[in-house]
Amino acid sequence: MKATDLKPRSNTQRAIDEMRELIFTGRLPAGSDHLESELAAQLGMSRTPVREAALTLEAQGLLEMRPRKGVRILPVSVEDMREIYDVLTELESLAAELAAKRNYSDPELAALAQSIEDMDRAIESENLEIWAEADERFHKELVRLGGNSRVETIVAMMSDQVRRARSITLYMRPVPIKSNVDHRGVLDAIRKGDAAQARRIHHEHRQSAKAVIIDLLERHRLHRV
Amino acid sequence: MKATDLKPRSNTQRAIDEMRELIFTGRLPAGSDHLESELAAQLGMSRTPVREAALTLEAQGLLEMRPRKGVRILPVSVEDMREIYDVLTELESLAAELAAKRNYSDPELAALAQSIEDMDRAIESENLEIWAEADERFHKELVRLGGNSRVETIVAMMSDQVRRARSITLYMRPVPIKSNVDHRGVLDAIRKGDAAQARRIHHEHRQSAKAVIIDLLERHRLHRV
DNA sequence: GCATAAATTTACGTATGCATTAAATGATGC
DNA sequence: GCATCATTTAATGCATACGTAAATTTATGC
Numbered sequence: 001m002k003a004t005d006l007k008p009r010s011n012t013q014r015a016i017d018e019m020r021e022l023i024f025t026g027r028l029p030a031g032s033d034h035l036e037s038e039l040a041a042q043l044g045m046s047r048t049p050v051r052e053a054a055l056t057l058e059a060q061g062l063l064e065m066r067p068r069k070g071v072r073i074l075p076v077s078v079e080d081m082r083e084i085y086d087v088l089t090e091l092e093s094l095a096a097e098l099a100a101k102r103n104y105s106d107p108e109l110a111a112l113a114q115s116i117e118d119m120d121r122a123i124e125s126e127n128l129e130i131w132a133e134a135d136e137r138f139h140k141e142l143v144r145l146g147g148n149s150r151v152e153t154i155v156a157m158m159s160d161q162v163r164r165a166r167s168i169t170l171y172m173r174p175v176p177i178k179s180n181v182d183h184r185g186v187l188d189a190i191r192k193g194d195a196a197q198a199r200r201i202h203h204e205h206r207q208s209a210k211a212v213i214i215d216l217l218e219r220h221r222l223h224r225v
Numbered sequence: 226m227k228a229t230d231l232k233p234r235s236n237t238q239r240a241i242d243e244m245r246e247l248i249f250t251g252r253l254p255a256g257s258d259h260l261e262s263e264l265a266a267q268l269g270m271s272r273t274p275v276r277e278a279a280l281t282l283e284a285q286g287l288l289e290m291r292p293r294k295g296v297r298i299l300p301v302s303v304e305d306m307r308e309i310y311d312v313l314t315e316l317e318s319l320a321a322e323l324a325a326k327r328n329y330s331d332p333e334l335a336a337l338a339q340s341i342e343d344m345d346r347a348i349e350s351e352n353l354e355i356w357a358e359a360d361e362r363f364h365k366e367l368v369r370l371g372g373n374s375r376v377e378t379i380v381a382m383m384s385d386q387v388r389r390a391r392s393i394t395l396y397m398r399p400v401p402i403k404s405n406v407d408h409r410g411v412l413d414a415i416r417k418g419d420a421a422q423a424r425r426i427h428h429e430h431r432q433s434a435k436a437v438i439i440d441l442l443e444r445h446r447l448h449r450v
Numbered sequence: 451g452c453a454t455a456a457a458t459t460t461a462c463g464t465a466t467g468c469a470t471t472a473a474a475t476g477a478t479g480c
Numbered sequence: 481g482c483a484t485c486a487t488t489t490a491a492t493g494c495a496t497a498c499g500t501a502a503a504t505t506t507a508t509g510c
Binding site for chain 1: 276277280281284285286308309311312315316318319323373374375376379383
């Protein structure tokens, strides 16, 4: 197979990927409506793959298909944030607990440790984008180490739903210095195999993150993001 | 509007409903493959709504679309059961905790109490079908009382995934007498507003249900259901 | 006989066409 | 003017058509 032979992603898959990107960047703004035919034209394909993509994204909670009103990009309210963070709290804490029970070796925990170091360095160099990327990596890796594929899927879905809110508030947040204390605490607990502590620390970590972001949204009157 | 004017569910919705039913009853057996065109013929419609239904059910973890191999009804392994019950444990326990914090009045808890009574009566009259229905009602109502719509959705999805396994093992299980002690404990804790206890009791309840059903599946060599 | 290649079949991915019906617009009566 | 009904418009839900590529079958060479 020549290097030029890139296997062609299906149009449906392209539609999914591109619509996700458009949603996360706000080029399809929260609360906006879009006709299937408009989206199809914009993506350079027919309505069929666009409908299939929309169905998929609807199941993932990113949009809603309303007959004759078009595809609606779902806004996220403060109440939604509470719901989502509560789910994230429970399932990530479960993942932390399960990870601690698995007796991982240090090499297996390297990626997790790396993300923590990256966050430290990002804070030193005051680069919040990099910090956010590493933070996301930490949470994703933690969940992966938990070894429950359904938890992984659900957490990814919920994370997608709060993605816009997180990037909007990124520069409003106090510099997340304390955050890495928690992260290290979780990592240490996993290293020691202390499932209860891993769970507890992460639980508190997520609940306080929830409080911070909800407070921000309310103070800045961002009722729907 | 005349009584005969029943609004016509869309073919896509019909396909979703009917395929779900076929999956739960085993008429589309776990692990079996089905061409889109066959399903379309069987449901008396074209491939288009069948594909849309399949996409939706795929997102809900009931089947998998594999190009040229047809739609595959996903079997559930023992490991899958572990994953699913762990998610159910966490999220239902969260719901119990949240419900306890909401200070519901007795009338608002009537449906939950009713389901418990129904289980008692079902056990007296040794009708496991009715018991299972009431048990399902209890869990669904508990989650509803938790007031987190995402938890509701996810729990419903996970419950669907273990539905076959539950109905297969229903008559293998020891008569679930102890079960209602837990249910009452959860209800009492919610009445008292004792969130921690509601959570703890329900958590143990679900984990022990997980142990029972996994033990059954293993002893009966039901590796994939 | 067996491996390989050519030919055929067929299931899917996607475009397209169209009937249906909700929404929008305009007409009518008061 | 305003409410009600008729008319028009247009977005969707779905059927259908078809090119493509994977899978299968058949043919071919050794």
